[in-house]
Amino acid sequence: MSSRKKVLLKVIILGDSGVGKTSLMNQYVNKKFSASYKATIGADFLTKEVLVDDRLVTMQIWDTAGQERFQSLGVAFYRGADCCVLVYDVNNQKSFETLDSWRDEFLIQASPRDADSFPFVVIGNKIDVDDGKRQVPQKRAMAFCQSKGNLPYFETSAKEAINVEQAFEGISAVIARHALAQEEAEEYTGDFGASTIVDIGADSERDGCAC
């Protein structure tokens, strides 16, 4: 069974325009920050090799445009996602308030089989900015995450490389935990078919039999 496990982990980053999605991805993968990233148009991804449960896997991190209307054509890259990262700017109240609709949007577009237990992670970015400008208290963010089913929550600064590594490790852990839960559930029900996201081997999926 384990040999059929996915070797490619697909992570989708969503959130309002300008909250730092591209910066987070680049800081994590390339250890770089640039103040002059352009607004993302369309979609792009970066990959990084990570250890998950002592297995080397490739994390494919998808960065998307932040303006909502541009999501509607993006179904192609939502499909087969293993985790969705919701990012907001702690200095921007509005970007926090929209997290819920980003989550809904993802569930509609990606329509994962296990919508209830699908792994989401929330990241509050730009904590390097002056305290006086912070609009979303940590407490409030944590309360939100708790209410949505104990979503893991991280606060980061992509600019200063604060907590970025930890956040993505958290993402790996969440995926691994989810995978394990899926596996157990399958063993319990005796369902060994390629019916869950986790157990659809990357290779077999790519050969086109999983459509």
Place this chain on the structure above:
Amino acid sequence: MPEEFTPPASPTASFYDLSEDDEDYSTITHTSTGRGVKLLYTKSKVYVHPTPSAKDNIPGFIALIQQKPPTGETPSTASSQVVSPSNLLLAWLPESALGSAYDTYVKVDLLDTSTPPKQTYLVPPPPISTGNSPLGSYSFSVPVSQIYSLLVRPPSLGWWWGSIVVNSRGGDSFPALFFHDSECASTIAQSKARTKNNFDPFGESGELFWGGDEVLRWLKRYVKVERSEVERTVYLVDPTKDDLLSFGQKPVVDSTAGRDKEVATASGSGGNDIAAAVMDPFTKAIKSARWTLLEKFAKVTQFSRQTASNLLDNPNLPPQVRKLLKNPDVISLQDDFDSARLYLARWAMGIAEQSEKERAKIVWKREDIMEMEDSAVGEFEILDIEAGNIRGDGDRRRVVDMNEWNSWWNKTSGRLEITVDEVKERIFHGGCDSAVRKEAWLFLLEVYPWDSTKDERAALMNSRRDEYVRLKGKWWDDLSRREGEGEAGEYWRDQKNRIEKDVHRTDRNIPIFAGEDTPHPDPDSQYSTIGTNVHLEQMKDMLLTYNEYNTTLGYVQGMSDLLAPIYAVFQDDAVAFWAFVGFMERMERNFLRDQSGMRAQLVTLDQLVMLMDPVLWKHLEKAESTNFFFFFRMILVWYKREFEWNDVLRLWESMWTNYLSGQFHLFVTLAVLERHRAVIMDHLQHFDEVLKYINELSGTIELNSTLIRAEALFYKFQRTVEASDRRNGFPSPGTATPMVRLTHRRTGSLAPSASGNSASAAKGKAADKDGPEITEPLRALLSRDIVRVEKKEPAEGEAGKGKTPVRE
């Protein structure tokens, strides 16, 4: 030197002549022919590509051979170096035909060619052919005196092997010879030597050294070889004055001169006459197109005037072609040269296909055929050559400068004195220099009507300036929006924040947008600590004003990318604003909330690729990439993120002309895709791979060749549509069959089992049956009109009412 040379102890040693005396060699008895000829120069690994499949490539040697002069002629001597061209043979022989002489060829290939050959090597004489050999055998040897011209195409990106086609004075073309330089021992050695000796890996023409250069050098030792001034690919051998004249003038596709005669000939009843008439347009009318066709035809089949006229007698002639040849409608088809060309190209492909099939019956396995179907075939190679012809016209691609621009306008009235089309043609091909842009763009972007006078334009601009101030005042003076509660205020402030965010990350590498020395006017802005500059502030104001001007759409991400170049050119907010409004007229559909405009363009692109390159389309389909989402960015902001700043200006003004199509940007997309076809076909199997690859093309795309290719693709598309229309109007459905079949041959004949997708197989079948379907979106690409958003989306601007409008 002969004395120093010790022949190796091998059976071929008997072919070496150790004497310099020309008279000796004819006395040496060759095992098979009884005499030998001098092998002066040869080059190995020169291939004939009889079919599109690399498996069928035939390796051989190109050779310059000296034969014994016929008796009675004054014998030439080696010391005088005078050899009559009629005694020199240029030959191509397959490796397999050389037998025991093979070693000699290998040896001569490796000799130093920088000096005339000192040692005489004898080989069996190749059979002399002045015309083409019959179908099936490709070897030839032609007296140099019989060579009219060489068509020489050096290797280039996308066309890996350089090639040479030999045209005889009799009007025949021999198969294109492809120089596989990477396999050729002598070329590798010569190339290395050049790098080493001169630090100059480039050949005489300033281009990269390749095997064909050597062939020209050989010939130049004995005969005059003149490169045509106009057709840079044509080298004339011992040309007459007339030849030189005709190749020194501008190539004109002569569609009238030959026609009357052809039609007259065609009205004769003999089959051969008809065949000759069919051939005439492309041997006569062409100069520029000649290369296109001959090389292509030579590649797919041994095709020449002679074989064509013999075709009707050829038992292998497919019945469809025979029928076509006898159909009077085919003759009338030639009235349009272009259509005849297309028709002939298809016809040649049909012959190639037929002969492939004949052979397939005997030796080809199913896998071979499958591979051939899948391989990257010459459709685009034709295009390549066509693009070469477009490229050749340097004058047309000269940048429009102020002198030229001013010469088009009446000095006193300021009215245009040439046609709008002429202006557009110049800008489309040449682009503007930066001074011209400030004027020309206002016409291209429909701020000024083309037929206006100077005074009218001045008045117009005055009222536009007033209008800009008025629009700007609408939000500038409205405190309820700036500070007020409620949805309207909230929406407006959201838009303002969005604009600010985007402007601060738009083209900051361009000097006018780079500075941060001005304190930010709004202390609450997230950029207040960083600072701004006057141009960034102007950008924000213009975008907020557009948000006011087009309330149904508002500001959407990407617009800042579209405004920045326009503002940078004018550096006048009111002027730039109205130019931007003009640009947005055609770009508006890209930004609609439901993305219907983007979707429509991606669907059109899908259909365009399916029509123009079914093999590639099939591959993309397998890679789940026919959503063409990876072109989203290119289409949304018109390649703004793919090209350098100056290239963007050049590209946009070209596309603004609508000179060929109001949606020329889709042909640019196709040109980009096609340029990377081989990589995509060979290496990219999945959507994410394709997307990544295309995304990373950013900053690597060469603009000029892309524009040229896009133009060639447009013409090809146009011909395809015309051919389809003509076919649909064909009186006899029977005659239409072969052309229909050819068009989508590959799509149609791919085994459905290979794709495992029955829907696509059905699609292919449908195409097979009816020919390519020219859908409405495709046909619209022929129009020079831009696509405007007809109906504004209802209530989009009303914030807080949609599903998630707060975020917009």
